[in-house]
Amino acid sequence: MSSNSVVELKGSMYTFLSLKLHSGDLSAVNEALAEKVQQAPGFFSNTPIVVDLTAIEDKPDVDAKGLLAAIRDHKLVPIVASVHNRDGDLARDIDLPLVEARDRNTGNDTKPAAQASKKTSTESAESASDPVFDDDVASGDQTQNTGASVDSSKESAETGDGAADNNAGSDADREQSATGSHSMDPIDLAMSGAEVEYVVKRPKLVTRPVRSGQQVYARDTDLVVLGQIGAGAEIIADNNIHVYGPLRGRALCGVTGNSEARIFCQSLEAELVSVAGNFKVLEEIPEHLHGKPAQIWFSDDKLHIEPL
């Protein structure tokens, strides 16, 4: 037996949650983590994370071991630390494998760069008693977050709004967050891939008709179908569904719970449409919409079907 059939060594990419520390203050980090984790305990429990130290690695007197212990106390599992300088004090103190943060100005890397340049404001903000979180991972909705990471400036704009829900933060806070020019938070938790391409989950594109009896599933992403969906065919997506041919079969979007997912179609003749488990059958679809371009979404506990 060749060694390759027993063990195989190869390069591969995974997406991990990254925890960025903006502050070295143990109690502030501890408090922020507690709040974050409490929003979705199941989601964070035993989740492997990359600890991003790039914002604090040059600060004096940071208790690396203490920070790591605090992270572990909250049931997160640090697996690697990301730093700019492998030989820095903090890098040497921390008991984790190190990876070097890239300085390319794309995707996730834009953010650290922007924050590094605002170092003074970061430091002055550290004492803020009420941390604002500028991400929406806590909703447990990975799909959305990976989508939002496509453009990090957009991400902070969107998440600025999200923060308002968690926290009655002042308008000024939000304003700042929207311009991406602040970092009030001791920590920042976001999905990040080893590579930017990995974070941008491409929609699943189907160019042929989906025939009766066939099933197509777009996992973690949008589904785009150019052909028709035959009666008795089923198309499923964790995110939105777009159909450019006649939709005659079943279309189910947001099947893993994303109730913000929508169905868009050119000709609505579907046997069944569903958003996050809320469905209607053809009989319940208003007659005047049959064969028309339409969108289907869920809000206020109701499935809405409207012309496009």
Next chain:
Amino acid sequence: MTKTIVVTSGKGGVGKTTTSASIATGLASRGFKTVVIDFDVGLRNLDLIMGCERRVVYDLVNLVNQEASLHQTLIKDKRVENLYILPASQTRDKDALTIEGIARVMHKLKKSEFDYIICDSPAGIEKGAKMALYFADEAIITTNPEVSSVRDSDRILGILQSESRRAKMNDDPVKEHLLITRYNPGRVQEGQMLSVDDIVELLAIPLLGIIPESPTVLDSSNAGKPVILDQTSLAGQAYSDAIDRLLGESKPHRFMEIEKKGFLKRLFG
């Protein structure tokens, strides 16, 4: 280059065997060396329609199991030059077929320089139908103007594009042709049947032809003579048109309108 064409439908009794017999006969009449294979193991039928049922010695299963040679198994048609029939077994079932076995048969046929291999599929979407379509380069989707038949055709199209050899090998997809059979314009007009436009819209594949519902089809079957050989029959003419289109000619579609009955026809029904 040998072309393999499957005649399939999903639904039973829509006219696959009738079509296979006429398409094979039509191609052979135009000078192409053609074999038509009955894949309906256990429900042998094609030999009756081709009128060679009394000459069957060996069958497809014998050939697959290497119990007989190709030469021993092929039945040469007595009317049309270049036409051969490969009958099914009546005593075995579809489990007797294997992809490897059929691959061997196909290989032998190609080596014997056949231009066309026509595969008459059994009804359904089970093993027999999958075997019949596996090696197809093209498919004639035989559809009656009814909702259930159209639905089954859609289903078989999905299987064709996911389970054929071409799909599995990531080759160019199987070329699809729609053949609407047993078309009755009168009943379409009365709203009892789907129209040609409805069916083409629902299936969204190119239309090869429209074969009208015609009593001559049954007469021909009973006589063991493919209906395409009867050019006084509208169904026979429609199959000839379909052959022309299959060979790349573009011809306007006929038989979509209600036939205007002549005086004599009106008198005698």
